[in-house]
Amino acid sequence: DVKVTQSSRYLVKRTGEKVFLECVQDMDHENMFWYRQDPGLGLRLIYFSYDVKMKEKGDIPEGYSVSREKKERFSLILESASTNQTSMYLCASQEDGWNTEAFFGQGTRLTVV
């Protein structure tokens, strides 16, 4: 059974803290993604990676960075958390190629106070 695991279901952080969200997949997928989900806005892409150490900005990268040191692990970093980064964060992985399914983790609900 395919699996994308996010390290935390719920996180509460203070404004200005550096926050790490971790994601691990066990499917040997090349591509990994970080989305944030907000009501009425759907899923918006923050960053993605198509290979180890390779990363590309998505639609809303400001205030975020990512790290992919190993194929199975993709980390999202909030350099200095702000209240407008309170959201649900979803990690996904996907095999490279047309018509492949993106598999999502269960999400991390981050609250910045």
Add this chain to the structure above:
Amino acid sequence: QQQVKQSPQSLIVQKGGIPIINCAYENTAFDYFPWYQQFPGKGPALLIAIRPDVSEKKEGRFTISFNKSAKQFSLHIMDSQPGDSATYFCAASFSGSARQLTFGSGTQLTVLP
């Protein structure tokens, strides 16, 4: 810039009804159009997908209708059940850029018993 527009934002139907969710896209480079289903507390999961050279695809009670000239596609759920109550997202992708998915804003469907 929202490249995939989804409507309605919410939908309530009686059991057995046929909810219809509509999406429109702008980027003619899109060549893969999946729908994802998300239950509370879970990440989205692939429900059904279509390619643009096909006008309709059915899987069980779920049907995608695709109109390439109008750049629109829709999801129909036949004989809807309370267990279909979830949030539905349309999406689109094109080759390159790790096949990143561009999502619509989501439709919260409630099927009343």
